[in-house]
Amino acid sequence: MTDTSTPQAAPKRSFAKTLELDTRLLGMIGAFAIVCIVFNILTGGQFLTPRNIFNLTIQTVSVAIMATGMVFIIVTRHIDLSVGSILATCSAIMAMTQTSFLPDVLGLGLGNPLIPWVTIVVGLIVGALIGAFHGWLVGYMGIPAFIVTLGGLLVWRNAGWYITDGQTIGPLDKTFQSFGGIGGTLGATGSWIVAVLATLAAVGTLFNSRRNKVAHGQTPKPMWAEFSLAGLIAAGIFGFVAILNAYQIPTRVLERQFSARGEVMPDGFTASYGLPISVLLLIATAVVMTVVARRTRLGRYIFATGGNPDAAELSGINTRLLTVKVFAIMGTLCALSAVVASARLSFHSNDIGTLDELRVIAAAVIGGTALSGGLGTIHGAILGALIMQSLQSGMAMVGVDAPFQNIVVGAVLVLAVLIDIIYRKRTGGKG
Amino acid sequence: MTPLVEMKDISISFGGVRAVNGVSIDLYPGEVVGLLGHNGAGKSTLIKILSGAYKADSGEIRVNGKPVQINSPRDARDNSIETIYQTLALADNLDATANLFLGREIVTATGMLNDAKMEAETRKIMARLNPNFRKLQEPVSALSGGQRQSVAIARAVYFNARILIMDEPTAALGVHETKMVAELIQELKAQGLGIFLISHDTREMMDLCDRVSVMKNGELIDTCRVEDVTEDDILSMIIMGKKPEKAA
Numbered sequence: 017m018t019d020t021s022t023p024q025a026a027p028k029r030s031f032a033k034t035l036e037l038d039t040r041l042l043g044m045i046g047a048f049a050i051v052c053i054v055f056n057i058l059t060g061g062q063f064l065t066p067r068n069i070f071n072l073t074i075q076t077v078s079v080a081i082m083a084t085g086m087v088f089i090i091v092t093r094h095i096d097l098s099v100g101s102i103l104a105t106c107s108a109i110m111a112m113t114q115t116s117f118l119p120d121v122l123g124l125g126l127g128n129p130l131i132p133w134v135t136i137v138v139g140l141i142v143g144a145l146i147g148a149f150h151g152w153l154v155g156y157m158g159i160p161a162f163i164v165t166l167g168g169l170l171v172w173r174n175a176g177w178y179i180t181d182g183q184t185i186g187p188l189d190k191t192f193q194s195f196g197g198i199g200g201t202l203g204a205t206g207s208w209i210v211a212v213l214a215t216l217a218a219v220g221t222l223f224n225s226r227r228n229k230v231a232h233g234q235t236p237k238p239m240w241a242e243f244s245l246a247g248l249i250a251a252g253i254f255g256f257v258a259i260l261n262a263y264q265i266p267t268r269v270l271e272r273q274f275s276a277r278g279e280v281m282p283d284g285f286t287a288s289y290g291l292p293i294s295v296l297l298l299i300a301t302a303v304v305m306t307v308v309a310r311r312t313r314l315g316r317y318i319f320a321t322g323g324n325p326d327a328a329e330l331s332g333i334n335t336r337l338l339t340v341k342v343f344a345i346m347g348t349l350c351a352l353s354a355v356v357a358s359a360r361l362s363f364h365s366n367d368i369g370t371l372d373e374l375r376v377i378a379a380a381v382i383g384g385t386a387l388s389g390g391l392g393t394i395h396g397a398i399l400g401a402l403i404m405q406s407l408q409s410g411m412a413m414v415g416v417d418a419p420f421q422n423i424v425v426g427a428v429l430v431l432a433v434l435i436d437i438i439y440r441k442r443t444g445g446k447g
Numbered sequence: 448m449t450p451l452v453e454m455k456d457i458s459i460s461f462g463g464v465r466a467v468n469g470v471s472i473d474l475y476p477g478e479v480v481g482l483l484g485h486n487g488a489g490k491s492t493l494i495k496i497l498s499g500a501y502k503a504d505s506g507e508i509r510v511n512g513k514p515v516q517i518n519s520p521r522d523a524r525d526n527s528i529e530t531i532y533q534t535l536a537l538a539d540n541l542d543a544t545a546n547l548f549l550g551r552e553i554v555t556a557t558g559m560l561n562d563a564k565m566e567a568e569t570r571k572i573m574a575r576l577n578p579n580f581r582k583l584q585e586p587v588s589a590l591s592g593g594q595r596q597s598v599a600i601a602r603a604v605y606f607n608a609r610i611l612i613m614d615e616p617t618a619a620l621g622v623h624e625t626k627m628v629a630e631l632i633q634e635l636k637a638q639g640l641g642i643f644l645i646s647h648d649t650r651e652m653m654d655l656c657d658r659v660s661v662m663k664n665g666e667l668i669d670t671c672r673v674e675d676v677t678e679d680d681i682l683s684m685i686i687m688g689k690k691p692e693k694a695a
Contacts, residue, residue: 225563232567311559313552316541320549323540330500330536331550332521390540 040384040439044399051403055410063410066263070289072405073260074197074360077294078103078353079372080401083379084305085349087397088342090380091322093389094154094161096343098168099350100372101176102146106354108176110139111185111364114192132192139351146172147347148340155339169373177366186363196359200293204261207290211257214299215250222246261288294356298398301352306394318342323390378425379404382432404428449512450475451610451641452528457496457506466492467503468665474610474641479632480670481656482645483685489665490645491533494612497643498530499523510610521550529608533615533645535599539588543580543598544569546587547605572601576631593624600631611635611642617651629655649681663688 055063062068082099089096114135118124124131146168153164187193194200202210222242229236236242265287274281309315321328321335329335353372358364383400385392407428411421450473459467467489474480482490495501497508499520508515510526517523523530537546544566553561553568566583573580577597587595596616603611613632617625632642632655646652652659653673660670661684669690671680680691 228563232563234563234566307559313554313560316545316549316552316560320538320541320545323538324536326534327536327538328549330498330520330530330532332519332524333550390538 038393041393041396041399043439044383044396044403048399048403048406051406051410055406055414058414059410062413066259068409068413069259070198070263070292072402072409073295074292075409076398076401076405077197077292077298078357078360078369079375079379079405080298080398081301081349081353081356082346082372082376083383083397083401084301084394085346086376086380087305087383087385087392087394088309088318089161089346090377090385090387091389091392092318092339092342093322093325094339094342095377095387096150096161096165096168096346097373097377098150098165098172099346099353099376100369101169101172102143102347102350103354103357103369103372104176104366105146105172105179106139106143106351107358107364107368108179108185109142110135110192110351110354111188111358112179113138114189115185127190129191132189135189135192136355139354140348143347143349143351143354144344145347147350148344150347151340151343154343155336173370176368180364180366182366184363184365186361188358188362188364192355193359193362195293195297195355196362197292197294197356198289199359199362201289202291202293202296204288204290207257207261207288210291210296211253214253218249218253219246222249257291260292261290263289265289294360297352297356301349302394302398309394314338314341319390375401375404378429382429384436386436400432448475450509451511452497453507453509453512454493454497455507455509457493457503457508459492459496459501459504465665467496469506470662470665470667472660472667472670474643476609476639476641477636478658479636479642479644479656481652481659481673482643482662483647483649483652483659483681484662485685488662488685490662491614493662494530494614494643494645497523497528497610498612499528524551524606527607527609528612529603529606529610530612531599531603531614531616533618535595537587537595537598540586542586543573543583543590543601546598547572547602549602551606568605569601572605573597576601576604577627592619593621593627596620596624596628600628604635609640611640612645613642614645615647616644617646617648625651649678649685653678653681661685 052064082103086096086099114131115126118128118131118134119126150161150164150168153159154161201207222245226236226242237245267281270285270287271281309318317328317333317338320331321333321338325335328338354369357368361368379401380392380397381387381400382403383393383396383398385397404425407425408421411424416424452474453471454473455471457467457470458465470489470493472480472482472493482494484490492501496503497517499517499522502518508517510528515522515526517526517528520530538549541549544562547569548565553565555561569583573583577594580594580597582590582594587598590598596619600616617628620628629651632644635642644652644656656673658670658672659676659681661668661681663685668684668688671691676691683689684691
């Protein structure tokens with residue numbers, strides 16, 4: 017057994033491979049682009065307007081946030097059918113907390129600046145506890161996740177109903193409502209600042225990982241590849257912000273804002289919506305979840321357990337506790353989605369989040385999460401949610417009948433999984 | 448000399464079936480002890496008690512003369528006991544590096560995985576074990592049987608095991624790779640490790656082991672030095688549970 021340190025001759029590599037881009041991701045972006053272009057033609061250019069893109073992104077946020085958690089659930093070979101119901105219970109509790117409990121019991125006046133923050137903390141804790149409880153039933157009691165969360169689907173949907181007596185609760189706190197989408201945006205300047213910071217952070221991460229590779233004697237990508245990748249990222253970020261900034265606040269709305277402050281709007285005054293806070297929340301969630309998946313022990317153990325539960329156990333991983341953690345993360349993200357969903361409506365209603373579990377699972381699966389476990393990405397799930405939402409609202413804009421809309425979405429889900437299976441066979445079973 | 452491992456009077460039952468019944472075996476530094484027996488004789492079960500996958504109903508385990516409690520795979524690892532399972536116990540969706548360090552990842556000061564460092568370490572150990580191994584970035588499902596075996600062995604060897612358990616290490620391997628494993632066993636032995644080896648191949652066991660213990664129906668038939676017995680003696684112990692007559 018001799019030590020051979022002669023490096024292997026570098027084989028010719030394709031452009032995508034040199035950039036270390038994921039071909040699967042490229043395929044999904046391609047599919048998304050086709051969906052957008054087709055709808056844009058069918059609607060006579062209405063689909064790809066800044067206004068519609070803005071609406072699409074804020075409609076996607078709630079499902080996309082939960083889809084990132086569903087990736088971890090499905091990767092560990094479980095399923096969660098209760099996410100829409102957990103969302104409803106969290107939303108109900110947060111609505112009662114801010115409109116009834118905090119003002120009446122603790123004596124904080126309506127509009128007190130503490131109310132939204134205390135409310136959100138309460139909601140997140142409730143979500144985490146419900147999720148952890150599900151995880152405990154699955155991991156320690158050995159009840160299949162399908163059954164636990166099927167029960168949870170009924171229990172939490174109706175727990176939410178009971179808490180609010182079935183009433184619609186609103187209006188919600190003003191600051192709380194700013195997490196909903198159009199009610200809370202950064203404006204043009206704020207959005208550009210975020211774009212600059214995000215680009216700096218992304219490029220910094222890129223070159224940091226390059227330095228780490230070089231420090232341990234690995235051959236990094238060629239410099240031109242690093243720069244092209246950095247360029248692509250910057251173009252993507254700035255392009256997205258430019259589109260959102262192009263969506264102007266209607267003059268009517270601006271006039272109302274000025275007159276509310278007792279001022280007169282100057283002639284020709286314009287303002288943009290810019291980045292919605294809810295979208296920032298989704299991006300932050302995506303970054304945190306990606307870091308957890310790729311850079312922490314927790315993420316490594318989640319994927320190892322999904323790939324081979326026995327091997328994970330024999331490696332000393334506490335797979336039962338891991339199940340509790342994964343479901344607790346899912347519950348927390350349901351609560352976060354509850355903030356966004358109820359804030360967007362500006363009230364809590366009884367049917368909030370109905371059928372979300374199916375949208376969330378579909379988004380994760382379209383995004384390449386394998387139900388057999390061990391495979392899946394956070395950005396894939398978000399893209400999956402975006403594709404689903406685009407199909408849905410695109411068809412609504414074109415005027416497709418409601419039954420056909422759901423027929424198409426269902427067929428697309430099955431087709432996406434079929435394409436994925438064929439793709440994985442072709443590339444030798446690795447994803 | 449104190450034995451590295453002593454397992455005394457170990458018993459375990461599964462739903463009324465005594466899988467292992469009052470078995471005692473030991474292992475000294477620089478020694479290879481083979482465990483032989485039919486399928487279901489209890490050898491894998493016995494070894495899984497030592498590696499922490501099962502917990503014995505009764506009996507005592509001593510490591511370096513000190514009694515130890517082994518309740519989980521982690522406890523076994525803490526006592527420098529490493530196991531190469533017959534199934535290899537690899538997470539197929541992860542690459543060689545992730546598998547090698549599974550459960551014992553190297554992290555940075557901020558608690559993040561230090562993948563670059565782990566990959567460099569993997570490259571070093573693989574260069575020693577299997578110089579042809581290059582697919583560090585591929586999921587191990589894309590590797591050949593021999594390469595997968597290398598990953599499983601590297602995982603056991605890297606963390607300075609003193610006691611190594613190898614369950615059918617050559618069952619899935621070709622001639623060349625089997626020879627490599629045999630060489631490795633000699634090398635590890637020379638470094639003073641103690642090795643428990645499980646195999647069905649009596650011929651191979653005669654070559655590799657210093658002593659063999661034969662089990663049948665959950666009980667230990669006998670433990671002999673390989674130079675004191677013939678292959679036929681061992682076969683009759685395995686098949687009929689008959690102790691060889693000691694040559695006078």
